[in-house]
Amino acid sequence: MKKNTLVLSYLISLSLIFASCSQNTDNSSNQEPSSNEINVGNKNELPIIDFEEEEHDFGKIVQGEKVTYDFKFTNVGKSNLVISNAAASCGCTVADFPKEPIPPGKSGKITVEFNSEGKSGYTEKTITVVTNCEPNTKILKIKVDIVEPTKQ
Numbered sequence: 001m002k003k004n005t006l007v008l009s010y011l012i013s014l015s016l017i018f019a020s021c022s023q024n025t026d027n028s029s030n031q032e033p034s035s036n037e038i039n040v041g042n043k044n045e046l047p048i049i050d051f052e053e054e055e056h057d058f059g060k061i062v063q064g065e066k067v068t069y070d071f072k073f074t075n076v077g078k079s080n081l082v083i084s085n086a087a088a089s090c091g092c093t094v095a096d097f098p099k100e101p102i103p104p105g106k107s108g109k110i111t112v113e114f115n116s117e118g119k120s121g122y123t124e125k126t127i128t129v130v131t132n133c134e135p136n137t138k139i140l141k142i143k144v145d146i147v148e149p150t151k152q
Helices: 002-028 035-041
Strands: 049-051 055-062 066-075 083-088 093-096 107-115 121-131 137-147
Touching: 049 137, 055 066, 066 137, 083 093, 083 107, 093 121, 107 121, 107 137
Parallel strands: 055 137
Antiparallel strands: 049 066, 066 107, 083 121, 093 107, 121 137
């Protein structure tokens, strides 16, 4: 008798656990979607970052020079563009990007500065731009040929 009561108690407990799990699943459909779900469902409403150029070649520069270039872009999407980061592949390259949202139809720029101090020869560096677009990253590239200064 005790064994049957124990088995019955066990089965009732399992039934209650499964019932509570299925209730949580049913209630989750009534919850607000997360921002990721909203973005996936409304891809036509996302911002779109459109760069004039995604690659820039500085050509030949003299070792020790600092050079800059503005990667110009336009938000051709339907909602505000937010750039959360623009990180260079090394410390010799620094990217400055707009911190405020860029409305649809408006333009902006990411200014990249390359310091050739201590470098020589042909070099390529990348800048990873992180946005609220889909996909959320864009890779920009700079190229430069660094020559040693002439000795007099």
